[in-house]
Every structure is written in structure tokens, then in C-alpha cells.
Amino acid sequence: MFSGLSVFPLTPMKRGEVDxxxxxxxxxxxxEASVDSIGALGSTGNYAYLCREERARVARLAVKHAGDVPVIVGISALRTREVLxxxxxxxxxxxxxxxxAPMSYQKLSDAEVFELYETVTRHLSVPLCVYDNPATTHFEFSDELHGRIAQLPNVGSIKMPAVSATYDAAKARxxxxxGLVPPHVTLGASGDPFAATELNAGCEAWYSVIGGLFPRTALAITRASQAGDAREVWRLSEQLQPLWTxxxxxxxSLRVVAAAAELAGLADFPxxxxxxxxxEGAGRQRLSQLLDTLQLA
Structure with missing residues (x-):
């Protein structure tokens, strides 16, 4: 579940309600694509814009319709009470x-973030993936804090932001x-444009946005990584460079992936x-051309 390809689909809306x-x-x-896990209510799943009842419904739908694929459900919220x-x-x-993820309006301290994870893990009967996403939370995890949190019960993986665009820096990080996290805690690549670098540098999982819409494309990259074929990982990812741009x-990724879902007929507009x-406009037209050219699946 915390290795291979974990994909994060949209939660499409229609007339202000979950579609x-x-x-x-x-x-x-x-x-049907046999991904390794499905991440419902991640950032691409718009969790921050949904109320508790909507999120509970989405979680139930994801589990019911995922078949044999494990489902990871996002539980991030502003208050610990809401997270629980x-x-x-x-x-x-x-x-x-x-x-x-450590969501906040007021900037959180390391002590507050550690206490959040300590409290939540005590109340869990399933594993937890730490979501490190400074672009949305505006909280920067230190490696030492990751190490402390990873020692808590039920922590199974860390979903990391892009470590570095360069292989050497990514591998060093x-x-x-x-050296700081227990052996059973996996490290997962996030930030699709840099996933190839992180997979080749040693991440065991790819927490993928494009995989939520085009699973077979993302699976090809992931399986190449698992086979140790770094050159193929680079090649397949470089083909997607226009999308990363x-x-x-x-x-x-969110606005681009949402437009791709609309263009592919997988979600209504808007x-x-x-x-x-x-x-909209020129960006949407460019994306439409790319979808035809790249032949994503």
C-alpha cells in the first residue's frame, strides 16, 4: 500500500455538490488499472473545500468502488478535534x-505539529501517511521532525514534496x-514533475496526481522504477515534460488535471x-493539444 503507485483522483463537483x-x-x-493504492481526499481531491459530511461520503464511495485496491483517505483539517x-x-x-497534513491558518511550530501526529496516531487502528506539503500548509518539516514523527505508532510512510531537481541532491536527502526513520516507514515521491528523480534516487512509492487520471501512464513509470530501469524512468517522464511545464x-497540478478530466469526458465542466x-482560453487549448499528442492512458 505504501509502495509502488498510489494515485490521487479528483473529487469532481457539479452545481456545487460532489459529483x-x-x-x-x-x-x-x-x-481496473490495478494501481497499488488510491488516495481519496488528497489535495487533488479538494479535501479543504469539503465539509465533514461530504468527505465521509467520498470516503465511503472510494472504498466501495475501489475493488481490491487499498484506499488511503485524507483526514487533514485545521483543528485536532476535526482531524480525529x-x-x-x-x-x-x-x-x-x-x-x-498539518493544516493551519496560524503558522504551526514543530512542537504543535508533533503533538498533532502523536494525538492522532494514538486514536488510529490503521496506518498513517505523513503528508509533507509546504506549498499548501506553509509548514516546513525538518528531517529531524520527520524522524521523530516516524517513530510514532501506526506511521507507515512519508509523502514528500519535491526534494530536488538534481539526482545527487535528492539521493543525499x-x-x-x-538514517532517521524506521525501516518499515517508506518514503514516497510527490510533485509529479520531479517524481522520476526521486524514484531513481530511492523512493519506494510515487504519490501521483496524473496517476489519478491516467493510471497506465503513471504505472509504466512506476514499474520501470521497481524493475531498476532508471533510464526508462527518465525517458518516460521526459515525454511528459510539456505537461510538467x-x-x-x-x-x-490541480487546475491542469481538472481541465484534463473535463476534456477527457471524465468530469463535467466546471x-x-x-x-x-x-x-480556460489558451491554456485549455494547449492542454487539449497535449492530450492528443501525448496519448495519455
Whole structure:
């Protein structure tokens, strides 16, 4: 579950409500592709824009329609009380694991973040993946804090942001973390444009955005990594460079992936919770051309 390809689908919206039919289609598609796990209610799943009842419903739908694929459910929220309630909902839904980022409005200290994970892990009966995402949480984990949190019960993986664009720097950081976390805690690549670097540098998992929409494309990269074929990992990822460029131009992956889902007929337009919007105008036209050229699957 915390190795190989873990994919993070959108939670499509329709007229301000969760589009259950579209979400089910996405999840079933992922199950049929035999990904290693499905991450519901991650950042791409728009967890921060949904209420508790909506999130509980999405968790139930994900587990019900994932087939034999394990489901990791995001439980991040501003208050510890809310996180614990979401963890309870996820476990009742049958989640195989949960994903937790230190969300905040006021900037958190290391002590506050450690206490959050310490409290939550005491109340879990399933494993937890630490979600390190400074682009949205504005919290920077130190390697030492990762090491302390990784010693807590039920912690099974760390979903890391892009470590570095260079292989040597990524490998050095991963090796440093390896010396701080227990052997059973895996390190997972996140930030799709840099995933090839991190996989080749030693990450055991890829927590993938594009995999949530185009699982077979992401699986090809992941399986090449698992086979030790670093050259093939680079080659396949470099083919997607025009897509990575769009991610950079439009503030990350979410708007691009949402537009891709709309263009592919996997979600209705518009599919993001307002005020968010997917690509429009020239960006949307460029993406449409790329989808035809890249032949993503």
C-alpha cells in the first residue's frame, strides 16, 4: 500500500455538490488499472473545500468502488478535534490507511505539529501517511521532525514534496531521511514533475496526481522504477515534460488535471469547487493539444 503507485483522483463537483457519478467512474477506472493504492481526499481531491459530511461520503464511495485496491483517505483539517472526527469517519468507511497534513491558518511550530501526529496516531487502528506539503500548509518539516514523527505508532510512510531537481541532491536527502526513520516507514515521491528523480534516487512509492487520471501512464513509470530501469524512468517522464511545464505555468497540478478530466469526458465542466477554476482560453487549448499528442492512458 505504501509502495509502488498510489494515485490521487479528483473529487469532481457539479452545481456545487460532489459529483458522485463522476467520482465513481474515476475510482473504478483506477481499480481496473490495478494501481497499488488510491488516495481519496488528497489535495487533488479538494479535501479543504469539503465539509465533514461530504468527505465521509467520498470516503465511503472510494472504498466501495475501489475493488481490491487499498484506499488511503485524507483526514487533514485545521483543528485536532476535526482531524480525529475525520479519522473516525475514514475508518468506519473501511479505509486501509489515512493521510494527514498539518493544516493551519496560524503558522504551526514543530512542537504543535508533533503533538498533532502523536494525538492522532494514538486514536488510529490503521496506518498513517505523513503528508509533507509546504506549498499548501506553509509548514516546513525538518528531517529531524520527520524522524521523530516516524517513530510514532501506526506511521507507515512519508509523502514528500519535491526534494530536488538534481539526482545527487535528492539521493543525499533520501539517504539522510533513511538514517532517521524506521525501516518499515517508506518514503514516497510527490510533485509529479520531479517524481522520476526521486524514484531513481530511492523512493519506494510515487504519490501521483496524473496517476489519478491516467493510471497506465503513471504505472509504466512506476514499474520501470521497481524493475531498476532508471533510464526508462527518465525517458518516460521526459515525454511528459510539456505537461510538467503546464503545471508550472498554472500554479501546480490541480487546475491542469481538472481541465484534463473535463476534456477527457471524465468530469463535467466546471468540476472544481468555486472559486477554483480549471484552465480556460489558451491554456485549455494547449492542454487539449497535449492530450492528443501525448496519448495519455
Amino acid at each position: 458522485a457519478a463522476a467520482f465513481i467512474r474515476l475510482v473504478e477506472r483506477l481499480g 472526527a475525520l479519522a473516525e469517519d475514514a475508518q468506519k468507511a473501511g479505509a486501509s490507511a489515512v493521510l494527514l 533520501i539517504e539522510r531521511l533513511r 503546464l503545471f508550472s505555468q498554472y500554479g501546480g 468540476c472544481l469547487p468555486l472559486p477554483l477554476k480549471s484552465l
